[in-house]
Amino acid sequence: MAFISSGYDPKQPMKNRITDIGPKHFKDFLPPVLKNNYGKWLYHEILEPGILMHKAESGDEVYTIRVGSPRLMGVQTIREICEIADKHCGGHVRWTTRHNVEFMVDNKDKVGPLKEDLLSRKHDAGSYKFPIGGTGAGVTNIIHTQGWVHCHTAASDASGTVKAVMDDLFEEFTSMRLPAPLRLSMACCVNMCGAVHCSDIGFVGYHRKPPIVDHFTLDNICEVPLAVAACPTAAIRPTKVDLPDGTKVNSVAIKNERCMFCGNCYTMCPALPLSDGKGGDGLIIMVGGKVSNRRSNPKFSKVVVDFVPNEPPRWPTLVKKVHQIVEAYSSGARKYERLGEWAERIGWERFFEVCDLEFTWHLIDDFRDPAYETWRQTTNFKF
Amino acid sequence: MAFISSGYDPKQPMKNRITDIGPKHFKDFLPPVLKNNYGKWLYHEILEPGILMHKAESGDEVYTIRVGSPRLMGVQTIREICEIADKHCGGHVRWTTRHNVEFMVDNKDKVGPLKEDLLSRKHDAGSYKFPIGGTGAGVTNIIHTQGWVHCHTAASDASGTVKAVMDDLFEEFTSMRLPAPLRLSMACCVNMCGAVHCSDIGFVGYHRKPPIVDHFTLDNICEVPLAVAACPTAAIRPTKVDLPDGTKVNSVAIKNERCMFCGNCYTMCPALPLSDGKGGDGLIIMVGGKVSNRRSNPKFSKVVVDFVPNEPPRWPTLVKKVHQIVEAYSSGARKYERLGEWAERIGWERFFEVCDLEFTWHLIDDFRDPAYETWRQTTNFKF
Amino acid sequence: MAKHKTPLLDELEKGPWPSFVSDIKREAESRTKNANNVEYQIPVDVCEDLLGVLELSYTDGETHWKHGGIVGVFGYGGGVIGRYCDQPEQFPGVAHFHTVRVNQPSGFYYSTDFLKQLCDLWEFRGSGLTNMHGSTGDIVWLGTTTPQLEEIFYELTHKLDTDLGGSGSNLRTPASCLGMSRCQYSCIDAQDLCHDLTIEYQDFLHRPAFPYKFKFKVDGCPNGCVASIARSDLSFIGLWKDNIRIDQEAVKAYIGGEIKPNAGAHSGRDWGKFDINKEVIDLCPTNCMWMEGNTLKINDKECNHCMHCINALPRALRIGEETGCAMLLGAKAPILDGAQMGTLIVPFIKCEAPYTEIKDLIEKLFEFWMEEGKNRERVGETMKRVGLYKILQVMELEVDARVVQEPRTNPYIFWKEEEVPGGWDRQIEDYRSRHKM
């Protein structure tokens, strides 16, 4: 492979340089029916799972077919999406804020052929390329992150856990039989790039062993004060260490029992790895968060399963626990009731019972002062 | 007056000493009808404001007349209570947890004469000695504290403010026309001996000026480290001071802008007085707390008036603000709804409007991390 | 004639509510008159001077009391609050004005005989002024001099069979609601538990062994008439575990308007005809009630025993029969880090004399707190500092989902090494064999 220049000249980086132009204007990309009716929409209907119709004041209609996506996709798949959009949708397509793809047509007649086309496409190994669903009171795509595909702090894989869970919940994606929308998220470490902190159900990769100190590397590439300052629990202190080869280096010592495995030290200093494939790393499950202001205020998710081991490739324990929660919610909640609203209504003590989950001491908040507010200050509980 | 010995001999303090006997057993004091039906009560009725009837399984009935009290009472008044109890109640009487007095009779016929007797008794200057009321959905006695009658940290008077407010709310004491019980409390400083922190309406004496340092006294009678440690905001630091007479003393300096006027330093060291009769001291009003678990969890009171000046002897501004709140609650709340439940239902932004109170920046919590939880994290508010 | 002019205080004699000024004046007059020839052991004009110094405060807007110093009775570290006036020349009668806290009988019941003895003693050796009662529950005697303290204590214990209450870093005088003596809602014998604990822990009550004050309060049911959940370090609240007892005939009588709801507590206003749905069923916070025809049904498993329906229909509904109490730890006023309400640590425990199980728990708690609590740290603050789980551990309590209102929202779990397979002792060489730098 020969290096082919784009025209960029490393010796004159400023030559012809274009910067700070931002993205292209979104209006360039709207399908005509959306452009024409911009800001003039009247109402919508969900015709069937995954298929929306929006009606404009002008009488125009737009039909949207929403399909699932693994988010991680190669350009071959994107080209296939383009091919479909060219064939059915006048060359326009969009993604949703939850990584689904939306194909839009301006006429009801175009819906059938598009639908058929989408569902006919499968990967050789059998999975759908474009499963239709993700609307209304069902499960939609799982917001997720990099995992072992790309991130250096990942305590679990993102794409794999999501695939396993979505396979299990596939019927909930393609139907609308839950009490309310059920939004799942995944993050591969407690940095929570997937914003698990406000999801109906979230699962988060996390560590359970304090960092190993790589003294030699630390002295070479990290700043001791930065590593010390990184720790929110003051578990790290500076120290001097004699390496086996006799050299003395500046390094740090970890007070293990103060460590809460947050990994912030590792973010600041690569010589403090936490990962542990031998039983340390795994996931927690959090539930009951929400983002919408509908009826009740947005809520944070709560940790309800303190540990699920990493069980690649299909994480059966994770899948099972999530399934249990979805089942219990589905049969227990009232129409329009989000998972967290349901749990609060029946009481968290009852939640654990109906989901058949164990309440352990790890679930009692002991982090900082506001923990107090999560303890119970009333006799209003159920036996 | 000659000193009359009790029999105690200061030279032999242990002689005949009786200690650790605790109070007398309460069963010695129960009226027979209560003793006989102990633990066997069936139900009660409030016959009229201040008058309760309890029915026992045996069919026995006890009639209770509850009367107000200033709490601060001399033995002359207690003897008068005894006189009444001897006359009508077989020599038994009790106080309530809110400083009211309860006279009990075992027969309905005894109620009328007792009632008449009680209401006939007035102080020469005109106030009732034994006003009947304080039951059901009304105002009962105000829990309060020492104030200028006895406490060294009081920023306002207790008995005086309570008297002024109770005069104003007298009709609410003698009737039951509010949506639910309305419990008021008073504390003369932020130590809150009156447990204002969980009352429907509370008023609290408080300071607004940092302590004055009495360097000479401090050096003589306080421990500098204790004074420094007393301050929760680290506003106090040790220092050396040259007194006008040339002597050098160990003392402290106050970082005024860090002071939150809590008075803890003064509790630990009398050389740090805060009191200020020249515009510094006054009261705040807190509302919406509750203690019972009925329907909703117990709640803390919230500060809704950031300052009411000390206006002895009758604190007109305090009385007026409390009155406004009671009026607004009375006309706005639903049956069974406690003040805090009402405020939460309509929203605090609306509470200020209907009570005609000003929301100032002082009411935004800025104390410690949990303050965050009181800020608004939703768009669910009312215009 | 009054010793001091009190024009401001006189304003507080007006109005219908019992005037404390009139009451103090009454006491002052009685002392001046001294009809019974009492040999007052402290200045006769103590009440006059109290009015005087109070009038001064009303004039300058500042208190005139000073720190108390350490006064008390031999061998006790509490029960007396020392107090001195900062204008002793002007008001010599209150130059010393200490408070004596007398342990009230549980439930605040008295015979007049006993009360009169109290009055006689206090008139003789003190100001005659009292608080019936203090906020914690004591009989508070306002104002005496140092030499009288031992005399008062001697007479109190020898003649009145009664002891001092608590103050300082002691157990404070426990208090309870009236409980079973006159209340059908009481799930436990609140007065008895209160009395029993008071007697059991006399030593802690009188001798400071704690980091700071510690209060017990006992409520017979979740209505909380002694406010234990807000005002005691260890709160006991009666509960039932089984079913609410229903008298269906009485339900019908309520519906028919024959009995006033909530025992008539709202009869001062016309709230319209009673509607069982609006007033009871719809207000049940757990939504566990419904009507089947004329029959009221409760799904007791979902009931959180909030008391609303029972309060609203006291003739039709009664608490269950399998009773006990919950224990909540750590309530306190806002000084210094904000107020705390009691936190549930024991959802349910049997509550019968001699309360052995309860006392076992208390002792484990005391032991821990005396060891680990910092100076002037309330147990609620200790709990906040060490975490709720630590308290459960120390008290050897089960971990029960009921102790939290909701599970944690942060993922920062402090795992212990023994819980994690493979332990924490890892070698960097091993790690680097899999991960190059």
Place this chain on the structure above:
Amino acid sequence: MAKHKTPLLDELEKGPWPSFVSDIKREAESRTKNANNVEYQIPVDVCEDLLGVLELSYTDGETHWKHGGIVGVFGYGGGVIGRYCDQPEQFPGVAHFHTVRVNQPSGFYYSTDFLKQLCDLWEFRGSGLTNMHGSTGDIVWLGTTTPQLEEIFYELTHKLDTDLGGSGSNLRTPASCLGMSRCQYSCIDAQDLCHDLTIEYQDFLHRPAFPYKFKFKVDGCPNGCVASIARSDLSFIGLWKDNIRIDQEAVKAYIGGEIKPNAGAHSGRDWGKFDINKEVIDLCPTNCMWMEGNTLKINDKECNHCMHCINALPRALRIGEETGCAMLLGAKAPILDGAQMGTLIVPFIKCEAPYTEIKDLIEKLFEFWMEEGKNRERVGETMKRVGLYKILQVMELEVDARVVQEPRTNPYIFWKEEEVPGGWDRQIEDYRSRHKM
């Protein structure tokens, strides 16, 4: 034939949900085949090696990526996340595997022309693997080598008129819901505000000037489809201030069962006949709705615009016409001190291009935060540290009761000296003249 055996990953090709493994394999095969004779600028087997290293992680349960170091394009402090494999010998194709964040068009709409250009560029100069989209909203290009970064940037800006997104202590790529383009609920032009702010603050987006990252997100209404309240440092949420528009005929049609509630979102289960009381009126959190005969009434003054009724009856109810947005500050994930949701700082502000008023506020905020924020302190943490009022002051915003959910429960108000009559400068002599020691 696959370069590496991936028995574990192969398991993830099973099941109905689109398999990312199949997708990567597809890309790998395409590169091997290279039907279009692309002159791949990075290793052909990049996708094979990605599968290989991922299989390794599936085997040993640990990630094999290393810290990135500082890679990027000249003059920009963000837009690229450097990444290296810790097994470069085994997987040379992913030895360098940097991510490029490409700023997505507001609302995630594309023409296929543009998409195909993106695909061509990325296939040519990178792995061909993408995330559509990253959690913040960018088009995320997964995996290229350092020498390609400038080339990619050059082509992106010159040929595709498109810039990089944010990373590091920069403004991050703003994102919005689809807003007015396809949603009747949008109270503001969410996409336009998002685009406008993106353009306005290009400098902050590309050059780290902040203490830490900063995110804008724009939701057209309180439904929050881009989760701005949970996921952006400054969240804009569209609102109306006036009345909900009601089409009473449509209300009747809902009641009559002619239209499915909530646009049919619940049609997968039989929830029984629609009951406007049960599904709408009783669920209104402010209880401000009722029926008068067949007419639906709303007391709009009490409505808190939660969207429930409008969501439930989209054909009958419409948002009001006096629209604008709320601004909420400080949302973030839990690292380090716990998660935060955005805190309301502006209940309502007009939201029309060129958004001058909004930008004035943003600039005051930026200025303050750049001055006062500590290193790696999110603005929400700064707000927690300095207090909400300080933020309002800095932004010169009115104090409005709406910014709090409830007023403070503690009495610890930090009065300022100028607010207190007489000031703070007091003399002990003066005090002692009234109070003897």
